[in-house]
Amino acid sequence: MRLRNKPWAREMLDSHPQHVISSPEQYKGNWKAVFEKEQPLHIEVGTGKGRFITEMAKAHPDINYIGIELYESVIVSALDRLIAADIPNLKLLNVNGEKLTEYFAKGDVSRVYLNFSDPWPKTRHAKRRLTYKSFLKLYEEILVDNGEIHFKTDNQGLFEFSLMSFSEYGLLLKYVSLDLHNSDFEGNIMTEYEEKFSQKGSRIYRCEVQYR
Structure with a gap:
């Protein structure tokens, strides 16, 4: 950007x-x-x-x-x-x-939102992605017990990477949508990027995960 x-x-x-x-x-x-x-x-x-x-x-x-x-x-x-x-x-x-x-x-924060983060598509840059395991540990150190991450992106590769990263870290997958704007999810609030990408026909991915 x-x-x-x-x-x-x-x-x-x-x-x-x-x-x-x-x-x-x-x-x-x-x-x-x-x-x-x-x-x-x-x-x-x-x-x-x-x-x-x-x-x-x-x-x-x-x-x-x-x-x-x-x-x-x-x-x-x-x-x-x-x-x-x-x-x-x-x-x-x-x-x-x-x-x-x-x-x-520890315990100051109940939920972390990650919206349309930089996908850092090159493999050598994986550690910079905000859903990489080192960041997941960072969030865990400030979240309450059973705290949550809510994540949205238009980037399929980043979403797939993130789901795997969440799973390998041991997080509980509470919700996942592979096409948010054509789902039954209620109360979605769009970011500037989300509106821009969705108007171009891009699919929006979303998930909620919980520490345990």
């Missing part, structure tokens, strides 16, 4: 500390201090422009959400959405998803 440089992005993120948490490590083990209500916490790793996480937060006010995105020039779009909607149960982190254990303690 080619990113447009937005030199003003850093200043904008820094000017909204009520929405973008600048020092998340200080809340490790105490994320309830950040939100108005103490309730389950769901995170999206690679939140992009924020459509999914903002709509989820609006639809489920009984859950707290954090959108995590590495690129400043992308997460500012999520911040725009958050400012416009003024959603009290949503915060943003402009950090690297590979360092989750620096920001979250």
